[in-house]
Amino acid sequence: MSRRPAPAHDADGFRREAKKHLGQNFLHERGVIDKIVLAIDPRPGDRIVEIGPGQGALTLPLLDRLGALTAIEFDRDLLVPLAAAARAHGALTLLNADVLDVDFDALAGDTPIRLVGNLPYNLSSPILFHALAHAAAIVDMHFMLQKEVVERMAAAPGSKVYGRLSVMLQAYCAVTPLFTVPPGAFRPAPKVESAVVRLRPRPPTQVGIVDPAGFAQLVRAAFGQRRKTLRNALAGVADGAMIEAAGLRPDARAEQLSVADFIRLANLRAAA
Known part of the structure; x- marks a missing residue:
């Protein structure tokens, strides 16, 4: 008797298989999720924009705290199940877009935004530089990235990993590594450790860069x-x-x- 193939989607309508070409690794470890939400410390009235909500691991607890947020998701297959999962938690505004095409200044309008996200490893640096270009519209950023990238972001002069990323980010932001996340917190598990980092853009008067x-x-x-x-x-x-x-x-x-x-x-x- 032949086995039935495993269903392609779970009970909530999400695809069981992550898309490797999009760098998808879905966070599922509850303890890590709670730690990230605690670090973000969302307050009523905060305008949070999540980059790459995936299957809603961070989205839903943030909605529970805030009642509303905006999420930018490139993968069309995630939109319907994510919207359905969010209904019981709050008002989720989904933007189906490449984050590198999103104008954060326009999205913020008169109220600066807070960025959060589990960034795909293959796009982390372009996303960081894109956010940097819109730093005036951003209160802070809490990102999960490859641990190696976070080490480069926070590196001091003289370090082997101190480089362009270190200087550019530290010139415009206070960079604070928060904690490491093991591979097993994701599905599928990546081959490297991850880390959560906080970036707080400095006021232009503190930056002091003329050009x-x-x-x-x-x-x-x-x-x-x-x-x-x-x-x-x-x-x-x-x-x-x-x-x-x-x-x-x-x-x-x-x-x-x-x-x-x-x-x-x-x-x-x-x-x-």
């Missing part, structure tokens, strides 16, 4: 070839005299500079 585009260009060039000295890495961007005028050594390497060093050099260049 954001010029700053980004300088940081990208400095870390483009890590083994090169600043004099060589920044050729065509900032000469040796300008590097020295910023109080830096032209023979230093990018990973030796603090975030404040990069800002000072970029502002000197912008004023030239």
